[in-house]
Amino acid sequence: MATDTAASGSVFEVGARTILTGLGTPLVMVLLLVMIVLPLPPVALDLLFTFNIALAIIVLLAAIYAARPLEFAVFPSVLLISTLLRLGLNVASTRVVLLEGHTGTGAAGNVIEAFGDFVVGGNYAVGLVLFAILVVINFVVVTKGAGRIAEVTARFTLDAMPGKQMAIDADLNAGLIGQDDALRRRDEVTREADFYGAMDGASKFVRGDAIAGILILLINILGGFAIGTLQHDLSAGQAAQNYILLTIGDGLVAQIPSMLLSTAAAIIVTRMSGTQDMGAAVTSQLTNNPRVLIVTAGVIGLMGVVPGMPNIVFLSVAALLGVLAYFRVQSNAQPVVEEVEEFDTAKPDTLDLSWEDVNQVDEISLEVGYRLIPLVDKAQGGDLLSRIKGVRKKLSKELGFLINSVHIRDDLELAPNEYHISLHDVVAGKGEVYPDRELAINPGQGTSDLEGIQTKDPTFRTRCRMD
Numbered sequence: 001m002a003t004d005t006a007a008s009g010s011v012f013e014v015g016a017r018t019i020l021t022g023l024g025t026p027l028v029m030v031l032l033l034v035m036i037v038l039p040l041p042p043v044a045l046d047l048l049f050t051f052n053i054a055l056a057i058i059v060l061l062a063a064i065y066a067a068r069p070l071e072f073a074v075f076p077s078v079l080l081i082s083t084l085l086r087l088g089l090n091v092a093s094t095r096v097v098l099l100e101g102h103t104g105t106g107a108a109g110n111v112i113e114a115f116g117d118f119v120v121g122g123n124y125a126v127g128l129v130l131f132a133i134l135v136v137i138n139f140v141v142v143t144k145g146a147g148r149i150a151e152v153t154a155r156f157t158l159d160a161m162p163g164k165q166m167a168i169d170a171d172l173n174a175g176l177i178g179q180d181d182a183l184r185r186r187d188e189v190t191r192e193a194d195f196y197g198a199m200d201g202a203s204k205f206v207r208g209d210a211i212a213g214i215l216i217l218l219i220n221i222l223g224g225f226a227i228g229t230l231q232h233d234l235s236a237g238q239a240a241q242n243y244i245l246l247t248i249g250d251g252l253v254a255q256i257p258s259m260l261l262s263t264a265a266a267i268i269v270t271r272m273s274g275t276q277d278m279g280a281a282v283t284s285q286l287t288n289n290p291r292v293l294i295v296t297a298g299v300i301g302l303m304g305v306v307p308g309m310p311n312i313v314f315l316s317v318a319a320l321l322g323v324l325a326y327f328r329v330q331s332n333a334q335p336v337v338e339e340v341e342e343f344d345t346a347k348p349d350t351l352d353l354s355w356e357d358v359n360q361v362d363e364i365s366l367e368v369g370y371r372l373i374p375l376v377d378k379a380q381g382g383d384l385l386s387r388i389k390g391v392r393k394k395l396s397k398e399l400g401f402l403i404n405s406v407h408i409r410d411d412l413e414l415a416p417n418e419y420h421i422s423l424h425d426v427v428a429g430k431g432e433v434y435p436d437r438e439l440a441i442n443p444g445q446g447t448s449d450l451e452g453i454q455t456k457d458p459t460f461r462t463r464c465r466m467d
Contacts, residue, residue, distance in 0.1 A: 028081055035088040039095055042109035048089055049111045049253050055082055056257035056264075063264040069271050070191055075264070076198035082261055083205045086254050090216050097246045098223055102232040116249025124240065127248030131217065131255065138259045139210040146266035147203035153269055154200040157193050164189045175412040199269055206262050213255055220247040293325035361425050363404035371416040372433060376408055384408075
């Protein structure tokens with residue numbers, strides 16, 4: 001009874017953990033609807049904007065540390081959800097900015113106020129320029145390049161899919177891999193095609209998000225200026241100071257996570273499959289050749305001795321690169337020492353050999369092609385094993401000694417209908433058998449030929465036909 005109670009308790013814990021784990025995405029979608037429909041207080045906006053920035057950093061680091069793109073196969077869905085969350089936050093913050101912007105720059109929360117006052121120094125002209133630069137970097141450079149790479153990668157991945165499937169089938173037929181490995185590789189090829197196809201579509205969300213950020217900024221500036229001057233009787237300078245700073249803060253706090261996600265998308269689509277994360281791969285491949293570091297140190301050093309240049313900075317960087325090149329040369333010059341197992345002289349029994357150290361060789365073996373497997377498999381009605389047992393019994397009685405057992409195995413390197421009989425792993429006889437045909441041997445009185453495959457009797461080597 002106690003065991004049943006413990007088992008039910010563990011099942012309940014697993015079920016509760018599964019339910020809590022799966023609540024993330026539905027909760028975000030419900031929260032998105034709440035942000036669009038209901039007005040949020042400034043404290044809630046601060047929490048949601050902070051969560052949005054943290055989510056973007058988590059996604060970026062997950063993309064950097066993933067060894068293979070398929071390790072982050074959920075990235076297209078995460079990109080869509082985070083984009084919708086950011087747009088919902090823009091809608092909620094726009095409502096608060098337009099309704100309460102006349103009260104001051106802290107009307108939409110501390111996060112927007114901090115980005116509007118501290119980051120751009122309280123100057124909305126500087127904020128507009130900074131926002132324009134971020135949009136250009138995100139929209140023109142990162143998003144456009146990532147979208148093009150995703151499109152080309154998806155196209156080439158889909159074009160290469162039939163060839164990869166044929167290669168898997170060829171390896172399976174040749175016996176290089178088993179059924180489980182073939183299924184795993186086929187599933188990986190399918191998942192890879194689905195992933196890059198989804199990334200091609202997800203890149204459009206990133207591009208649309210950048211365009212939406214520009215439009216929301218313009219709408220908030222024009223709408224806030226009109227509401228401040230017409231409804232709340234603010235002067236043009238005061239309305240511009242309040243609403244433009246709030247709009248700039250709102251745009252920056254949304255544009256920075258957008259740029260982080262765009263960078264994560266670009267990293268994912270430009271990654272190659274490997275066993276290292278991006279940081280280790282970049283470090284090893286950039287500094288693997290010491291000549292690169294030496295030449296770079298020389299160029300930076302020459303620039304550092306030019307009059308008028310910041311000599312200390314250039315020479316310091318050149319010295320650092322020279323030190324890195326020196327250590328890389330030393331590491332490459334060290335010989336690779338292979339670990340050799342130490343010979344223990346205190347154990348003389350390790351010097352003795354036994355029959356376990358010798359590969360077992362079958363006295364008699366029979367290798368069959370894959371079409372002859374039904375003749376051996378009892379589950380498929382094969383009676384070859386019982387027939388071989390009867391032949392062994394008969395020969396043992398006639399010869400006076402026990403005939404060794406016959407080891408039967410399938411061999412994918414043989415033709416489908418071919419078989420080999422081996423003695424001590426040396427082929428003593430071979431031939432072909434067609435299970436769906438009958439062997440017709442001419443006794444010598446036949447006058448007409450039968451339709452069939454011309455062959456020879458494997459026992460007496462006489463000509464016959466397979467009908």
